[in-house]
Amino acid sequence: MKLLFLAMFSNIGFSLQCDYSDTQFREQKVDHFGKSMKTFKQQYQIIDDFYKSGGPILFYQGAENDRISCLSDYSLAHYANETGGLLVQIEHRYFGDSLPFGPINSTLTYNWDYLTLNNVMMDSVEFVQFIKKNSTFTNAKTIVFGGSYGGYLATMLRLNHGGIFDGAVATGFPLYLNGADFPNNTYNDVNNVIQDMSKTAADRINGTFSELLKYYTSGRTHELTTKLNLCTEPRNATDIAILSTIFASGLQRLSQFNFPMAAVANVSFPIQYIVNQTLHSSDPLAALVAFTPIYAKSVNMAQLNCFDWAAGGSAGVGGAGGVQEGPYFHMVCTYFPISMDNTPENTIFPAENASQYACGTMFGPGKTKMLTQVVLEQEYNYSLEKISNLTNFIGLWGQYDPLTALFPYDFPLKSSRRAARKIFVSGMAHTGDMIAQSPLDPDALIQARSTIVQYIKDWSALS
Ligand SMILES: *[C@@H]1O[C@H](CO)[C@@H](O)[C@H](O)[C@H]1NC(C)=O
Ligand SMILES: *[C@@H]1O[C@H](CO)[C@@H](O)[C@H](O)[C@H]1NC(C)=O
Numbered sequence: 001m002k003l004l005f006l007a008m009f010s011n012i013g014f015s016l017q018c019d020y021s022d023t024q025f026r027e028q029k030v031d032h033f034g035k036s037m038k039t040f041k042q043q044y045q046i047i048d049d050f051y052k053s054g055g056p057i058l059f060y061q062g063a064e065n066d067r068i069s070c071l072s073d074y075s076l077a078h079y080a081n082e083t084g085g086l087l088v089q090i091e092h093r094y095f096g097d098s099l100p101f102g103p104i105n106s107t108l109t110y111n112w113d114y115l116t117l118n119n120v121m122m123d124s125v126e127f128v129q130f131i132k133k134n135s136t137f138t139n140a141k142t143i144v145f146g147g148s149y150g151g152y153l154a155t156m157l158r159l160n161h162g163g164i165f166d167g168a169v170a171t172g173f174p175l176y177l178n179g180a181d182f183p184n185n186t187y188n189d190v191n192n193v194i195q196d197m198s199k200t201a202a203d204r205i206n207g208t209f210s211e212l213l214k215y216y217t218s219g220r221t222h223e224l225t226t227k228l229n230l231c232t233e234p235r236n237a238t239d240i241a242i243l244s245t246i247f248a249s250g251l252q253r254l255s256q257f258n259f260p261m262a263a264v265a266n267v268s269f270p271i272q273y274i275v276n277q278t279l280h281s282s283d284p285l286a287a288l289v290a291f292t293p294i295y296a297k298s299v300n301m302a303q304l305n306c307f308d309w310a311a312g313g314s315a316g317v318g319g320a321g322g323v324q325e326g327p328y329f330h331m332v333c334t335y336f337p338i339s340m341d342n343t344p345e346n347t348i349f350p351a352e353n354a355s356q357y358a359c360g361t362m363f364g365p366g367k368t369k370m371l372t373q374v375v376l377e378q379e380y381n382y383s384l385e386k387i388s389n390l391t392n393f394i395g396l397w398g399q400y401d402p403l404t405a406l407f408p409y410d411f412p413l414k415s416s417r418r419a420a421r422k423i424f425v426s427g428m429a430h431t432g433d434m435i436a437q438s439p440l441d442p443d444a445l446i447q448a449r450s451t452i453v454q455y456i457k458d459w460s461a462l463s
């Protein structure tokens with residue numbers, strides 16, 4: 001059975017109380033290439049609290065979030081403080097309050113014509129030009145930062161608009177996007193993450209999937225419902241398969257967001273937590289028993305007193321992450337065609353070929369067309385060789401981040417400190433370096449942020 005289970009690529013805002021009072025709006029062209037004369041209001045933010053004469057512009061590229069990012073939750077505030085930088089961000093068009101055609105009531109009828117990679121890049125280019133109109137910043141170096149999809153954009157901006165973006169720090173982004181063209185997959189990576197921690201726990205997690213099925217075949221679904229505190233009882237093999245897929249994709253997400261603070265789960269380091277709980281119990285279902293209560297809010301925020309697997313199975317992933325799904329999936333169906341759902345044979349997870357995203361259902365049959373790898377290379381310079389040849393570029397990937405599997409290469413080692421550099425961070429989850437420091441951060445992550453500060457100083461010619 002194929003089950004659509006949607007991946008999330010968001011930097012998670014941890015602070016519920018963020019001061020957004022100083023965000024502003026400016027008129028932005030709906031189309032930068034003359035196909036529409038309309039404008040819309042695009043949200044942005046300029047934080048000059050840290051700015052010192054001669055400091056760089058640190059530009060945070062907005063991504064798929066449903067509201068403008070809270071920069072005080074991000075390490076960028078720390079980088080600005082360390083380098084006298086002007087901290088700025090724009091909200092991505094079609095997201096949050098930057099909607100060209102008003103609220104998105106229906107993905108089928110909304111006008112998506114101007115949600116293109118070139119329009120998104122031009123928004124950022126014109127925003128930097130707008131900031132530089134202030135003579136204080138005209139000669140400042142501009143460094144673009146982005147994570148995940150935003151890291152893809154940061155890389156694209158450095159590749160295609162290097163005259164505007166003097167440097168880029170991109171984290172947790174994929175090189176290869178189209179699952180159909182590209183066999184590497186993220187479940188191999190998560191399989192390694194768990195096997196590396198404990199072979200015993202990995203074997204037990206593997207066994208959990210067949211154990212789950214046994215509860216159904218031996219008529220014990222009522223017992224299962226009580227044991228896992230499920231909101232509704234699974235009735236048939238399809239229901240069990242949904243539960244099984246939520247568990248597999250949930251483990252993938254727990255690894256992706258294996259942060260030192262509670263994020264998609266309500267515990268720190270949720271992957272270690274699951275492994276620990278699995279080792280401490282002789283119950284063959286232990287991993288799943290540990291998983292359901294900590295993951296409940298990720299399947300249904302509104303139903304925290306039981307595990308609402310039925311909601312999680314049908315509606316993709318709600319909950320933590322703050323991703324605005326309509327526009328995000330439009331990008332996934334057009335120019336960010338990422339797939340991370342394939343599960344090959346010989347891992348601890350049940351093998352499953354990824355289902356295609358339901359682009360036709362969401363946007364209308366034939367309405368969306370994916371860019372191929374070849375077009376990305378030819379028209380947007382998005383190739384390993386061109387990224388390797390960039391100067392003033394660092395890409396970061398972390399041990400727990402499944403997206404590490406989607407950039408399985410290193411850049412050539414060169415003597416120049418300006419050469420593109422890949423930095424692998426032990427103990428880091430998805431985009432962890434972009435998140436503000438927290439007390440349980442591993443040393444390697446603290447070091448990575450310090451390395452980024454050294455690069456910002458070098459690229460900005462600061463001492
Ligand atoms: C900025 O750096 C100074 C000096 O290291 C430190 O005392 C201060 O707390 C920092 N402020 C912020 C907001 O990080
Ligand atoms: C979308 O819904 C809002 C109310 O929620 C309404 O004011 C608006 O007119 C609708 N827009 C379209 C294009 O249907």
Ligand SMILES: *[C@@H]1O[C@H](CO)[C@@H](O)[C@H](O)[C@H]1NC(C)=O
Pocket residue numbers: 048134135136
């Ligand atoms: C230029 O930026 C500085 C620092 O943010 C600000 O104080 C000044 O008012 C700005 N000038 C103009 C003309 O906007």
Ligand SMILES: *[C@@H]1O[C@H](CO)[C@@H](O)[C@H](O)[C@H]1NC(C)=O
Pocket residue numbers: 233234235236238239
């Ligand atoms: C399985 O049971 C669910 C109720 O839990 C029901 O909605 C669904 O139609 C059933 N599927 C099949 C294939 O019988």
Ligand SMILES: *[C@@H]1O[C@H](CO)[C@@H](O)[C@H](O)[C@H]1NC(C)=O
Pocket residue numbers: 268269270272273276
């Ligand atoms: C997992 O167990 C180890 C060893 O008992 C312990 O040091 C660690 O803190 C535990 N981690 C979590 C996240 O529970």
Ligand SMILES: *[C@@H]1O[C@H](CO)[C@@H](O)[C@H](O)[C@H]1NC(C)=O
Pocket residue numbers: 266267293294296304305
């Ligand atoms: C996580 O939250 C669930 C639901 O509120 C709760 O049942 C569970 O005990 C919590 N787990 C931990 C480890 O705090």
Ligand SMILES: *[C@@H]1O[C@H](CO)[C@@H](O)[C@H](O)[C@H]1NC(C)=O
Pocket residue numbers: 203206207210346347348
């Ligand atoms: C997982 O379990 C299955 C049997 O259910 C076995 O065939 C497979 O080899 C196991 N995978 C790993 C990685 O141990």
Ligand SMILES: *[C@@H]1O[C@H](CO)[C@@H](O)[C@H](O)[C@H]1NC(C)=O
Pocket residue numbers: 351352353
């Ligand atoms: C996935 O597709 C490949 C190639 O068509 C096939 O060899 C493999 O058996 C399929 N795996 C599953 C689990 O369906």
Ligand SMILES: *[C@@H]1O[C@H](CO)[C@@H](O)[C@H](O)[C@H]1NC(C)=O
Pocket residue numbers: 159160162378379380381386
């Ligand atoms: C990127 O591609 C464009 C053509 O689309 C080309 O003009 C430009 O020089 C390329 N930039 C780099 C850095 O290769």
Ligand SMILES: *[C@@H]1O[C@H](CO)[C@@H](O)[C@H](O)[C@H]1NC(C)=O
Pocket residue numbers: 385386389
């Ligand atoms: C990358 O740099 C090498 C060495 O300078 C050069 O030979 C090669 O043509 C460059 N590749 C691209 C795609 O620009």
Ligand SMILES: CC(=O)N[C@H]1CO[C@H](CO)[C@@H](O)[C@@H]1O
Pocket residue numbers: 181182183184408
């Ligand atoms: C690590 C790995 O399997 N890398 C492969 C991913 O897919 C690309 C494209 O097919 C191969 O070139 C890599 O070797």
